Amino acid sequence: MPQIGNLTTKKLVNILAGDDGIAAVAAAMSAQQAVSLPPILAQQIIGQNVAAEMSDKSLGSKYPLVYVYCTKVVNHLREKFRTFSGEAQMTVEARVSQDRLEDLETRVHSYVDAITLILDARRGDWGDGVFYSGAYEIAFSGVKHGGSNFIQVAKVSFVLEISTD
Numbered sequence: 001m002p003q004i005g006n007l008t009t010k011k012l013v014n015i016l017a018g019d020d021g022i023a024a025v026a027a028a029m030s031a032q033q034a035v036s037l038p039p040i041l042a043q044q045i046i047g048q049n050v051a052a053e054m055s056d057k058s059l060g061s062k063y064p065l066v067y068v069y070c071t072k073v074v075n076h077l078r079e080k081f082r083t084f085s086g087e088a089q090m091t092v093e094a095r096v097s098q099d100r101l102e103d104l105e106t107r108v109h110s111y112v113d114a115i116t117l118i119l120d121a122r123r124g125d126w127g128d129g130v131f132y133s134g135a136y137e138i139a140f141s142g143v144k145h146g147g148s149n150f151i152q153v154a155k156v157s158f159v160l161e162i163s164t165d
Contacts, residue, residue: 004073004084020121029114066093069091116136
């Protein structure tokens with residue numbers, strides 16, 4: 001059985017870091033809505049599940065950041081002759097930090113909008129037996145001390161259906 005968590009995380013990182021990924025969508029939204037959004041470069045999209053406090057201390061993070069990771073893999077064995085036929089629960093975290101509270105929440109919401117626009121455009125087959133239905137859930141955390149002074153995190157969670165040998 002292939003490593004489902006790694007496979008799905010890499011696919012999602014590639015989608016978000018691609019030419020029509022979060023950098024392009026956020027730039028278009030910034031121009032359209034007259035909101036100042038710092039660009040998210042490909043190296044700021046990280047396929048790892050690490051707490052913001054830990055990444056600040058060990059990596060010296062440059063915000064905004066997008067973390068992509070698989071939180072759970074379930075093999076339901078729905079298809080009789082498949083090695084894996086189940087689902088992978090995915091999370092995309094948008095982390096924004098700045099030295100002032102003004103516009104922090106607006107920026108977090110804008111990056112989440114960019115992520116969901118990308119997901120909406122990528123419904124269906126992602127290749128290698130990975131399928132996305134289009135459903136997702138968003139959770140916003142409160143503002144905390146961290147990063148550049150204040151940090152806010154939003155999580156976009158969804159399920160990928162997997163069918164592979």
